[in-house]
Amino acid sequence: MKRIDILPSKSAAHRMLIAAALCEEPCDVILSERSLDIEATENCLAEIHRVRKEGATPEGNGEAVEEAQLHCGESGSTFRFLIPLVAALGMDAKFYPEGRLSQRPLSPLVEELEKKGVTFSPLGANPFHVKGQLEPGAFRIPGNVSSQYITGLLMALPLLADDSTIRVTGERQSVGYVNLTLQVLREFGIEIITERMGEELVYRIPGNQKYRSPGTCKVEGDWSNAAFWLTAGVLGEEAVQVTGLNPNSAQGDRKIVELLRRFGAKIEVQEDTVTAYPSGPSLRGIVIDASQIPDMVPALALVALAANGTTEIRHAERLRLKESDRLMSVTEVLNALGGRVEERPDGLVITGRGVLSGGRADGYNDHRIVMMAAIASLITTDKVILTGSAAVNKSYPTFFTVLEENKMGNNLERR
Numbered sequence: 001m002k003r004i005d006i007l008p009s010k011s012a013a014h015r016m017l018i019a020a021a022l023c024e025e026p027c028d029v030i031l032s033e034r035s036l037d038i039e040a041t042e043n044c045l046a047e048i049h050r051v052r053k054e055g056a057t058p059e060g061n062g063e064a065v066e067e068a069q070l071h072c073g074e075s076g077s078t079f080r081f082l083i084p085l086v087a088a089l090g091m092d093a094k095f096y097p098e099g100r101l102s103q104r105p106l107s108p109l110v111e112e113l114e115k116k117g118v119t120f121s122p123l124g125a126n127p128f129h130v131k132g133q134l135e136p137g138a139f140r141i142p143g144n145v146s147s148q149y150i151t152g153l154l155m156a157l158p159l160l161a162d163d164s165t166i167r168v169t170g171e172r173q174s175v176g177y178v179n180l181t182l183q184v185l186r187e188f189g190i191e192i193i194t195e196r197m198g199e200e201l202v203y204r205i206p207g208n209q210k211y212r213s214p215g216t217c218k219v220e221g222d223w224s225n226a227a228f229w230l231t232a233g234v235l236g237e238e239a240v241q242v243t244g245l246n247p248n249s250a251q252g253d254r255k256i257v258e259l260l261r262r263f264g265a266k267i268e269v270q271e272d273t274v275t276a277y278p279s280g281p282s283l284r285g286i287v288i289d290a291s292q293i294p295d296m297v298p299a300l301a302l303v304a305l306a307a308n309g310t311t312e313i314r315h316a317e318r319l320r321l322k323e324s325d326r327l328m329s330v331t332e333v334l335n336a337l338g339g340r341v342e343e344r345p346d347g348l349v350i351t352g353r354g355v356l357s358g359g360r361a362d363g364y365n366d367h368r369i370v371m372m373a374a375i376a377s378l379i380t381t382d383k384v385i386l387t388g389s390a391a392v393n394k395s396y397p398t399f400f401t402v403l404e405e406n407k408m409g410n411n412l413e414r415r
Contacts, residue, residue, distance in 0.1 A: 005243050011077070036395075050068075073099075150168060176293075336360060361376070370386065
């Protein structure tokens with residue numbers, strides 16, 4: 001049996017680092033491993049702290065007198081969480097997004113902030129300039145665009161002098177990420193009141209709150225990245241045991257356990273350890289609603305190719321706005337390796353093949369596509385020749401080290 005200690009959750013780490021940076025008392029966030037996205041958040045927070053400290057007047061009112069230069073890499077969480085935060089702090093900041101990040105949507109978040117005293121560069125500008133003091137009040141955000149908008153507001157609005165509300169309209173997607181935010185805020189002493197008003201969800205945020213340090217907080221394991229190792233256990237010839245996972249986590253991607261079981265895989269959960277057993281012959285196609293778990297689609301598509309029958313992945317249209325157009329890149333990569341994947345406007349239809357032939361795979365500068373292609377090599381008859389593998393540094397820099405240490409990369413060649 002192969003045993004893997006999973007790295008800390010990127011989603012939880014972003015939130016904890018921001019909360020810790022807003023505490024007046026010291027707070028130690030324990031991270032056993034970092035990625036480019038996490039380093040982007042850490043560097044931006046350090047720059048925010050520097051500018052606020054150096055811009056403080058002798059009276060100590062904390063007014064910033066220079067622009068903060070915030071290099072957020074390709075991290076959507078860093079970008080979208082910190083825009084409301086610098087506005088709540090009344091800072092003048094320039095964000096420098098990389099890759100496709102400047103093309104990813106910021107509307108209607110910026111329009112809501114503009115109504116409350118904040119000014120912006122035109123959408124898509126790089127650098128993206130944010131200036132002005134955010135005012136408290138009522139904010140309205142659709143639930144089906146990005147949960148990151150809601151998280152950014154939930155973390156920023158408690159700092160304002162008066163109360164605010166966030167009204168979430170329509171269907172809510174990626175609910176687990178908002179729940180994770182609320183969990184972290186509670187841990188840092190922030191009060192958020194959640195109310196249901198008809199079809200809408202309303203968050204009431206008392207103003208003039210202070211983040212209180214819990215002293216030390218350890219970031220729990222990452223379910224999103226664990227999904228690839230559990231997939232490897234299901235598809236490979238030897239069981240894979242992943243440790244460091246919280247089975248009761250607010251991370252929505254812990255649903256990988258339920259979904260693999262629905263495919264017919266044998267999965268065991270004991271305390272913080274999940275074990276996936278080889279299950280190839282017993283796998284069967286299923287229908288998946290990906291609206292709450294978009295990041296798991298690459299791993300699930302790979303399992304579907306090994307299953308008997310057809311799998312449909314629905315409500316995944318937001319994947320077109322990730323590091324790559326993931327509906328396109330999943331289709332292109334898996335078909336290049338001998339799969340049978342049909343791309344649809346909001347999802348995928350996958351016909352199980354049992355095994356793949358292998359061949360060349362482009363990583364599309366997308367960490368999850370690279371990991372998918374690497375794990376696909378477990379069920380190919382010939383080698384997978386993978387280009388662009390460095391994209392894993394975005395979320396999992398040691399991925400290929402772990403793959404090779406566990407002797408799962410024998411049919412993989414990286415170029």
